[in-house]
Amino acid sequence: MPELMDPSMPSGLNLVWLVLLLPLAGFLFQAAFGKAIERAFGKSTGRRILGFMAVLPIAAAFVIGCILVSHIANQPENARVAISTWFDWINLQSIHIPFELRVDPLSLTMVLIITGIGALIHLYATGYMADDKDYPRFFTYLNLFIAFMLMLVLGNNLALVFIGWEGVGLCSYLLIGFWYEDIENAKAANKAFIVNRIGDWGMALGMFLIAVVFASSQTLLGGETRYLSFDVILPLAQQVVGEWGGAVVWAIPLLLFIGAVGKSAQFPLYLWLPDAMAGPTPVSALIHAATMVTAGVYLVTRCHVFFEMSAFAMGTVAVIGCFTAIFAATIAWGQYDIKKVLAYSTVSQLGFMFLACGVGAFSTGMFHVTTHAFFKALLFLGAGAVIYAMAHNQDLRNYGGLRKYMKITYGSMLMGWLAICGIPIWAGFWSKDDILGKVFASNEYWHSQGWAINPVILWAIGLATAVLTAAYMTRMFWLTFFSGEERWRNLPEPAHVHHHAQHHEHDDHHDHGHDEHGFFIEYVDEHEDGQDHDHHDLGPSHEPNEVKPAMWFPLVVLAVLSTFGGLILSGGYPVTEVFGAHTTNLFKEWNAVSAQPTVLPAKEMFKVSHSTEAVLILLSIAAGLLGILWNRARYKKGIPQNEDTKLRRLAGSQWGYDNAMVKTFVDIGGKFSDAFYKIFDKGVIDTLFVNGIPWVVASTGKLIRKTQSGFVRAYAMAILIGALAIASYIFYSISR
């Protein structure tokens, strides 16, 4: 029995509970007192208090996370895992699932990303949402999200991960539908939850399979019934699953991967993520770019030993990731909505992460999770600032020349843009280049394992994706900040339009007197008017301004991280290696204990010569530059004439995929279900059998005796008695 609970671990690690409970307390505080504080202190002071109280627990959790990291980092590598158990959640004779948290480098990496970036985005949101009528509700959901996300990464068993997994899905649902008065937003929220549930279905089945496989190997487990706890299953996985053999070996990772595909928006379940942009932009940055959508990568990395045992499962992960990367990149190239460009770009980048995991470079995948969190959060928040300055208009065709008006936003987004394009020294370069290098390097190994597609092909597709990524990001960046003309000035002066139907008509008639239940139910006599804040639109007279400090400060911090974060964390790897210099790859060493492959020969499989490495690096830089130069030239003078081509429109419509899915499952499925209800449930079962039998009896009765009581019930009674007689006879004859 591998005993990883080391009693000599510093007791300070129990602080981990505080990391989880602080955001939860924040959530409860906002939920319970949010509205009251807003009322008691007035809107502006009240919101300042609430905003502070929303950021505080997340920032505090970040500080505690840092303390935990310093505790753990002092330990020798194999002692960097600790488990803290609180109480029994499900404790049956047949399965034991305690409430237990796991502190190890992988979970702490995620904790720092979630709380660090989370605190910044909370701060940003205090500015972005300042005028929203549901300010407290927003932070209630946002704090709850952080709590669930921490549950997801800290849980020491799959069931606790599943609490977080579905919990973040819930918060995502609530936040996408935050402006629910527009029914389209509510529908987008539903889509996100339901598509995610399909993934959860796979993950749940994976959990069940793991539980029964381990439970049926009691000789190896020696009486342990925590069949889902990582400290039990991960060390024993090779032995238990290996001895089972057969379909179990690939079924476990693939079922878990279905969950990851749903949560991390991979093909074919990515459909929900573009629609999720209906939520407020801080939500898109936090949930749909930096944290929640990377949960799938976390799950694969956490359970990597299960994946490693099956070359087929690894291949599936790599191919799905690679295909999603290029597929989403082409779609992003066809978008005009600034948030949609970023959404598809996120899908594409997540594909890169899975590609890395699929070839066995889990640590590199997690590294891309980290750098992507920096620059994608930055890009989303920057886009939010632009949207905010442009009166909530999100169409790239209405922007242009904004760098003059929003200098800080422009400057920080510049860093994010360079990072995602993969230009050295910015963060994205280090992780993306490392991924592509690892894919290329693993060619020989996976070829020998019988993959149908050679990693070299995946590498080539990845490189093409890098070109495309740089291209569409440049397109977005130029159309927003450069391209000469200020296109919103060409728009006609807008008529006064309401975005959301927020105005209530005064309802004069109240009929208390007529209501028989008036004693119990009061009706509203008068209505507070919906606080419709000035929705001005773009037009010739619009003047964009730089956003307030609460919003640009996080941008600057993230810009610094996007610029230097990758270099510092990777220590210059793999560039330094080419030059023969030996620097510490901080990230890789830190994560080694949880992300290092255990089954695969990690040391041998990624072997590649220095000269090849150098060529690979140059190629990936070239890919970024190519994309930039191509689209800079194209959009230098505004939108070219041939912009709206058929091909772009087709790509922009997700190559028709979303439409086909909606047609099949929503339209046809809905019609079929409706018809099924009317014909089968109401028709066949209910009318034919349930009501039909009494009717037959009644009619026969009429023919025979012409009785007059038209009550169906009387005839039904006759059947009852008849049935009773027949049954009695049968039982009488058998029991004699």
Next chain:
Amino acid sequence: MNTLAQTTTQGMGLLSLMIFIPLIGAAILALIPREYASWHRYLALVCSVVTLIASISVWYFFSGNTYHFQFVESIPWIKSWGITYKLGIDGISLWLVLLTTFITVIAIWFSFYVKERAKDFMISVLVLETAMLGVFCALDLILFYVFFEATLIPMYILILVWGGKNRQYASAKFFLYTFLGSIFMLVAIVAIRNMAGTFDLILLQDLASRGELAVGNVQLLLFAAFALAFAVKVPMFPVHTWLPDAHTEAPTAGSIILAAVMLKMGAYGFLRFCLPLFPEATVQAAPFMMGLAVVGIIYGAIMAAVQTDWKRLVAYSSVSHLGFVMLGIFALNHNGITGGVLQSINHGISTGALFLMVGMIYERTHSRLFKDYSGLKRQMPMFAMLFLIIMLSSVGLPSMNGFIGEFLAMLGAFQAGFEGAVPLWMPIAAGAGVVLAAVYLLWMYQKVFYGPNDKPAIKRLRDIKPWEQASVWLLVVFIFWAGLYPTFFTQKMEASINAVRHQTLLPPGERPTWANKEIDINRNGDIVEALERDGDDLGSWTQGRVLVQNSHYRQKEEMKAVASR
């Protein structure tokens, strides 16, 4: 009460007291003139609260360390026919009793709305409570049958008198449908009496434990007769069509009780009678029953998704959710049966709460159609928030109660599939029900609460009042309690669940019997012979000699051996 006390083996007739408090209350209510409407209300509430307290004291004195029936009381009733008035509860019925008393309090609390013939309404609910408690406590087949059918009458009256527009049809359908089902059970009961000479469940199970009750096709036929009665009650596909009509037309309190408690009488019947008395037939029928459960899960969910009527949607969701109960029970393993029982309780709370909240809004708008609602969240934020929690518990969000039962039931079903007892596609397909649950419940929430607040009828509504909130908060507390600490519920349940499983799966002769008090089941699920006792109670045994070793899972070596054969 004296005679009862003398014949009870323990517990001083507490069960009888608990069962008949509501009936006595109903009798007192009947004596109070109609004019004192609030007297009726408060007295009924007091009665139900006292019953709840009685049931909590039963829970308090109940020992989870034994699978035997506790608080047993027995007095001859009709001697010449061998019918006894015999009561007792074990770890399964205990929770259903608590569910009944708890839900009745909520239902009566909420029925303060009822203006028309409030006195008769309260009397009906109280009589119904007595009958339901009787069902869960009866240990004599005839006594059980009497209580089982007695529940029909007050519910029939509730639907017929206080129901919606189509109440005549719905009440007749409800009565006849369920009555037709259980009539076969009555015949089977009589047949059993002819074969075994007794109606006493404990004696009958003792026979069954030695394989002497009924064998072969006779057993299968008896099983079928019982199963039909219970399947209609659950309801399982395809005998479910009484439920949408009954639920939709019933008054709110009726819907709550119907969904929360009366459907569970079917699931309980399977566990209490079908499994222990007809073990071979159960094992034989299990794949078929699980297949029906899976069809019911998906079918009910799809039907729910196309409804335009709020209450009808919730009614069809019950068909789907109860499918999980049956799925778990017929998985015939510890995970599955525990999940089935937990799902019974949790569905009672969640769906009861859904009906409660739909009732609250119906009292205000008198419409159940989705097209009459839009943007209710802006209008009634507190109501929307509470409804969201309830809805999510019904969706089965982990950390809420709905998840626990579904999770364990599906785990059990998956285990049964993995071990080869049923086809593996069944638990996999059942998982689709969880996806579909999100589909129909989120659509429901969207249609009612989201969108612009532009319907004149709801624009003048105020949020729900504190006393209404309080009844929902009570349920919300339970939802998180059961979701975060289900161990509290399973502690006093596991021994009985082991017993039912062993009674079904072990070969004749090894099956634990309720008649032999020296045999018990330990914390591993092993059958033991109690050697040392720490008092007189059944649950007081401390040391035991293992008679039959238990394994909750078939081991790999065994499965591989079977596969290679």
